[in-house]
Amino acid sequence: MPNKHQKMAGRLGKIVLVAVVGLVACSSTDAVNRPATQVIRTLQSSTRPVDTSTPFTMMDQASTESQHPGPGGFSTGDPKIGDQEKLENSGIATALAATPESTADKPLLETLSSEITQTISVASKEITATHSVEQIIGFSYDGRPISSYRFGHGTETVIFVGGIHGGYEWNTIMLAYQAIDYFLNHPGAVPEQISLYIVPSANPDGQFLVTESDGKFGFGDVGTDTASGRFNGHGVDLNRNWNCNWDPDAFWLDEEVSGGARPFSEPESQALRDFFLDLKPGGVVFWHSSADGVYAAGCSELFLPARALAEVYSGESGYPVYDQFTSYSISGDAGDWLTRQGIPSITVELATHDQVEWTENLAGILAVLDYFDRQPGRIIEP
Numbered sequence: 001m002p003n004k005h006q007k008m009a010g011r012l013g014k015i016v017l018v019a020v021v022g023l024v025a026c027s028s029t030d031a032v033n034r035p036a037t038q039v040i041r042t043l044q045s046s047t048r049p050v051d052t053s054t055p056f057t058m059m060d061q062a063s064t065e066s067q068h069p070g071p072g073g074f075s076t077g078d079p080k081i082g083d084q085e086k087l088e089n090s091g092i093a094t095a096l097a098a099t100p101e102s103t104a105d106k107p108l109l110e111t112l113s114s115e116i117t118q119t120i121s122v123a124s125k126e127i128t129a130t131h132s133v134e135q136i137i138g139f140s141y142d143g144r145p146i147s148s149y150r151f152g153h154g155t156e157t158v159i160f161v162g163g164i165h166g167g168y169e170w171n172t173i174m175l176a177y178q179a180i181d182y183f184l185n186h187p188g189a190v191p192e193q194i195s196l197y198i199v200p201s202a203n204p205d206g207q208f209l210v211t212e213s214d215g216k217f218g219f220g221d222v223g224t225d226t227a228s229g230r231f232n233g234h235g236v237d238l239n240r241n242w243n244c245n246w247d248p249d250a251f252w253l254d255e256e257v258s259g260g261a262r263p264f265s266e267p268e269s270q271a272l273r274d275f276f277l278d279l280k281p282g283g284v285v286f287w288h289s290s291a292d293g294v295y296a297a298g299c300s301e302l303f304l305p306a307r308a309l310a311e312v313y314s315g316e317s318g319y320p321v322y323d324q325f326t327s328y329s330i331s332g333d334a335g336d337w338l339t340r341q342g343i344p345s346i347t348v349e350l351a352t353h354d355q356v357e358w359t360e361n362l363a364g365i366l367a368v369l370d371y372f373d374r375q376p377g378r379i380i381e382p
């Protein structure tokens with residue numbers, strides 16, 4: 001897919017500043033808990049070729065400043081997660097220091113200085129800034145970006161994933177975008193010890209097939225034939241492509257579907273796998289629809305930490321809890337593979353195929369965040 005990637009790189013090429021998302025007037029509690037030093041701006045350095053013929057300008061700043069790229073928007077960087085972590089941990093000064101001293105980058109330095117001044121000024125007015133960092137963690141078979149949105153900077157990581165079954169389960173993508181909007185508007189809802197990541201659409205090819213959208217979409221955008229949107233652009237069922245009981249001939253109900261040529265044959269699975277292994281999350285929740293239940297993951301055997309996590313989500317959301325999915329045999333499941341890495345995972349199957357079921361799922365999400373917030377010093381046993 002070099003041409004598509006090159007095309008994407010053209011859109012993503014410049015060094016950019018993606019950063020503080022909303023300047024949100026917060027409750028007094030948030031203001032107390034989040035000092036100005038937590039106002040973080042992240043310099044995302046592209047790993048792709050930098051187009052120095054188009055320097056970062058004040059116009060770029062204005063567009064970055066005025067609006068968050070937003071759910072469904074494109075981040076214009078493609079950072080290695082590790083690089084980004086370093087920048088976030090080391091702060092603005094290091095980000096500035098790390099910026100190459102070239103003529104083309106000078107406007108960027110000036111812009112950064114200006115933004116820092118503005119940020120401090122705004123923070124001193126007791127308007128607290130929150131932030132969400134959008135990362136592109138990989139690309140689909142057809143070259144579409146797979147995005148992740150981060151909230152909070154705690155030491156315990158929790159990841160929620162929507163849409164691994166693409167447009168067929170479009171309501172899980174819509175749910176994920178609603179969760180992103182919620183945390184943008186309620187920054188205090190992320191506990192102090194938590195770093196929350198939401199991957200709204202793990203199968204963007206399948207989403208596009210049904211919604212004709214690469215990002216956020218509305219009910220009116222959903223096509224009538226959704227079944228084919230279950231697969232990626234290569235015709236593979238992405239939740240049959242992971243290395244636990246993997247089989248090239250997999251099943252969806254009584255229908256045979258492709259599990260791929262080998263475990264992790266698909267770029268979407270590779271991207272998510274690497275994302276998980278890099279972040280070493282305390283737990284991962286996958287949203288599916290619509291078998292109405294919370295299922296603990298486990299590779300052949302019940303994984304007790306996953307069962308405990310399933311209880312947490314079930315307890316507040318009201319979806320019934322199960323040890324495992326038994327309606328039919330599933331091979332190459334993502335959550336099952338995670339348990340082989342010692343990472344608890346659950347599948348939340350919404351009760352319907354066309355509703356977000358927001359009240360139930362918000363309760364489940366907040367319960368999971370609270371659960372991990374109360375587990376300091378967790379040790380993952382491989």
Ligand SMILES: [Zn+2]
Nearest residue numbers: 165169288289
């Ligand atoms: Zn599914």
